[in-house]
Amino acid sequence: MKGPHNIWRLVRTGATFERTGAMGAVLEALEAPKSVRVAARVLGWPFKWLGLRGDPSTPPVPRALTALGPAYIKFGQILSTRPDVVGHDMAQHLQVLQDKLPPFPRAEAVRVVEREMEAPLDSRFSEFSEPVAAASIAQVHKARLADTGRPVAVKVLRPGVERAFRKDIDAFYLIAWFVETLSPSSRRLRPRDVIAHFEGVVMQELDLRIEASAAGEFAANTARDEGFEVPTVEWFLSSRRMMTLAWAEGVPLSDLAAIDALGHDRKALAARVLQMFLRHALRDGFFHADMHQGNLKVAPNGDVVALDFGIMGRIDEYTRRVYAEILMGFIRKDYRRVAEVHFEAGYVPADRDVGEFAQALRSVGEPIFGMDASRISMGRLLAYLFEVTERFGMETRTELILLQRTMVVVEGVARSLDPEINIWTVARPVVEEYIKENIGPxxxxxxxxxxxxxxxxxxxxxxxxxxxxxxxxxxxxxxxxxxxxxxxxxxxxxxxxxxxxxxxxxxxx
The missing domain is CATH 1.10.287 (Helix Hairpins)
Incomplete structure (x- = not known):
């Protein structure tokens, strides 16, 4: 873990953060003590000339992470789901990270496919395009099945990506050890546990069989959801390093001009995206946790199509019931009931006062519900809620943090389609339906x-x-x-x- 490679990576990381201006922003966001600030500057400033420049048009922290490569980009994306670690402002900055990278040659992708299928490419695919999208871990090719002629999307892992990520993860553990050693107070943020969480997520993404399984489960759960589609998995053309899905025609949800030109109802699409996310989280306990515009399309028939199932969220049935009661309590402005739910679930220690907690919750809800309808945010409310509950002794629940982060992204998608959308009005029927079916006699x-x-x-x-x-x-x-x-x-x-x-x-x- 502390070999020359990792020490060099540590120095290069510090130098790049100094050169891009990201070092100060990170130290401030983490409220780093003086010992860590001094050590970070010592590691970074003298070697600043060794650091990577990055794209000057990008904000400092995303700029540094993008310059350092795929593992750092992916790490930043994971940290954007953990405002409990990096703070809400930094989490927001990290959400702009995009892992669009130069594609690797088609010939290398063909070699991967032939090795995984143990057969020549043309025995499986009659067509196999140049890359149509490339990210930090894999890239996508449009192909056509040799036997049926159906169009499909073939996702192929980057050659050598497992080894490259393994090296960088080892360097991350060294950085975490370095921070914990210099600042014992940082251990409350559990840096090594954060790296372990990142390692677990990435190792799953490096096995495309797991993503195919997630896509299959998500498709089964949503098969009867009107106006929502998940591409079908081609199981016999999927393996550890490649995954094949039905090709999804449509325009990206970010292309508003194309959506308008095709005559789709943007207000209806906005409501559907929000309601489907809530329905999947509450009804199924299994939701798409990366629902930005790049992973959503509008099909020619107006259906919303979900893509990329590398990051999925899961919450158990009891937590779903608690979450629904909390949301409904806020919708009805019944802060006493919201407080009672927290105590009943054991989220807040029993020795705290229910009345005081209810009063604190009112301070969360009232300012938000006093806003104009177009500014009411469920994600913002949950963020404030976590701040209050933390003051009353509630431990961080990572599954709810991921839910809250995804809620913010989904709200952003909905507002881009319909700037006047009232999030709570749209959400209410879904929450009420869930409560009717899952809470009570x-x-x-x-x-x-x-x-x-x-x-x-x-x-x-x-x-x-x-x-x-x-x-x-x-x-x-x-x-x-x-x-x-x-x-x-x-x-x-x-x-x-x-x-x-x-x-x-x-x-x-």
Whole structure:
């Protein structure tokens, strides 16, 4: 981890940050102590001439990261989802990062495809274009299937990208060690854990089978969503280093002139993008976490088409219910209920005062709801909410941070299509629908039925378990006080059976 390569990478990173003017911005955003500031300047300033220039038209931090290469670009994109680490302002700056890089030659892509398919290219594809898009990890070619003639998109990993990322990740660990050593107070931000999170995300993106699986799951979840499409995965033409999807015709959601020329209703598209994101997050607990304009198209029939499934978010059912109740509480301005939900979920320590917390939440909601409808932001509200909850002792929940960050991006997409959109008016029916189906008597019956199904799996073993409990009860351990566990266990079995019976009865009546 601390070899010559990594030390050189550390020096080059510092020099590039100095040369591009990014060093001061980063140290300020991280509230770095004096020891780190001095060390960073010592590492960067004397070697400034070794640093990379980057694109002067880009803001300093994105400029430095882009100049340093694919791993740094991807790291910046991941950090843009972690305002709890870099601060909200820096997270916003990092969101402008684009990983558009020069493509590698078509001939190299062909070699990758033939090696992965263990067959000549023309046996699988009758056409295979030059690159149509290139990013830090892979690039995309338009192709046509040899057997059916259907157009497809073939995503191919950059040759040697795994090794290059592995080297840079090792250098990131050295930088994290360096920061933690010089500033023990920085450990509250867990720099090495942040690098480990980045490593996990990138290692998944470097295996295109995982992205294909995400696309397949997302397509299955959204198959009945009217006005929304996910390209079909060609499983037999996908592997670790290549992925094949149905080709998606359409215009990018960022091309407003083309959307207008084709006669699509931009207001309807804006509402659909926002509502679909919320529906996927709440209903499915699995959502596209990189829904910027570059990953969304408008099909000729007006459907919204999602692309690029490298970054997906997942939240469990309980968290979804909590999230929905929090949103509905704010929509209704019921700050007391929002506070109670936080306490019921265990997000805020029980020794805090519910009334004081509700008062703090009012300070979050009222200024936002007092804005003009076109400026009301759900993402901004969640950001303020996390600041308040942190003051009341709530620990950072990374799944909600990712949700909040994606919400900001989706709101930006919606407003670009319809500057006058009222985010809360559009969101309300989706949240209300979810609450109706998942919170209350109907949800309780469904939960009981699920519990009964789980308990039913133990049905064949219940006689044995009951017999073992009775034998243990009639033959208590010698020289020790008889354990009350068998008796409790027997009560547990009886309780489980009663719960199952209650659930079945509820289902009938």
């Amino acid at each position: 109907k949800a309780l019956v469904r939960d009981l039925l699920t519990t009964a199904r789980v308990l039913a799996r133990f049905g064949p073993r219940l006689p044995q378990l009951a017999e073992a409990a009775l034998l243990a009860q009639s033959n208590p351990p010698r020289r020790k006080e008889r354990s009350p566990w068998p008796e409790r266990f027997g009560y547990g079995i009886a309780g489980a059976l009663l719960a199952s019976l209650a659930a079945l009865l509820a289902a009938q009546f």
